[in-house]
Amino acid sequence: MRALVARTAIDPAALLQEVAASGNGATLLFTGSVRDVNDGRAVTGIDYDAYESMAAAELERIVAEAAQRFGTPDVVAVHRIGYVAVGELSVAVAAAHPRRAAAFDAARYVIEELKHRLPVWKCEHYADGERVWQDARVAEAVR
Amino acid sequence: MRALVARTAIDPAALLQEVAASGNGATLLFTGSVRDVNDGRAVTGIDYDAYESMAAAELERIVAEAAQRFGTPDVVAVHRIGYVAVGELSVAVAAAHPRRAAAFDAARYVIEELKHRLPVWKCEHYADGERVWQDARVAEAVR
Amino acid sequence: MTIRVLLFASWSEALGSRVVEVEVGSGATAADVLAAVESRAGGASLARPAVAVNQRIVDPATPVDERDEIALIPPVAGG
């Protein structure tokens, strides 16, 4: 069980190794990467801001909840912050379990919860040079 | 899109690379490995028998169905056959998509379908030297 | 006519071969082929298989031909 909020590149192979155990028949890896297009605009990268100490604590809580709920200690999650270029990983979750249904559910739980709970914010950088904080776009939308 | 039934070791990193595309924000990897214990017995490995030509064709169909149903060409699946020792991978599925829900669903679809449709059979080898064809155990169970 | 039947898993082991040839009458069905192979298996504890003709599972009433690729498909469990 491990949770990390980091400025360094994510290594998915290391995560897979970390959750490996001879009793685990099923291993799930989810990775999220920066897409080249969002809402029709060409994106070059995303700058992730974070309330780092709270984000690290919250990600630890989420991983612990998944471990408890789905019955496996083999859950790890890493969220990258700072500038992440198109194609690079921004987040990765690995979960392993004797059975595949629980491995799927544990990985899914972690990614859904962190999307809603981690104090992390995206500033999208576009090919035309503009950049937009996504939390402010929410403000526009709800007006 | 690719499906393979093979006697060689599975390389999950290669599968991840294969489904990578700059429009895919979400990538899912499922791997299945031989567990050290099954139904309380210590297992040393599983010998996978297969109707190879039919299994290859069926796995191709399953991958194509997932690609069509979830709207991404980036789905690959590999099933290993022959003897697979404890801890080694017997199956791997990778799926990538702009959105995470579809990536999860595509990978899940492929693994569930192949478990039920691939003409592949397991002979479990136990630490005590015995080995048991699992298709024959079904026969015992339904008597 | 003579039908070649591919065998796998416990069926292959029980009959000591990956393929057997059975004699059936003309107009024989998938069910007839299965019965002919079963009679060779003696009392071995084997799950009842489906029959595949040309790599597709067929209804037992499907007629077979010597040119078909025929296989017994025990309960599968991949992964």
Next chain:
Amino acid sequence: MTIRVLLFASWSEALGSRVVEVEVGSGATAADVLAAVESRAGGASLARPAVAVNQRIVDPATPVDERDEIALIPPVAGG
């Protein structure tokens, strides 16, 4: 009392700083702190944030203290 408030994302950008200090009366609540920071933001188009006290999101009516770690938490979107 003087309250230090941590800022992130569009709030940090709008106020040109990762942290601001605001003056509030004794007995002030999280809502009072937010109002004090908002008055500094002018007319910037900012999503209304939650307030975290000691790294937990709190009800706006929660009283705050100068020793607390206080932060504005705009709508989050990790991943």
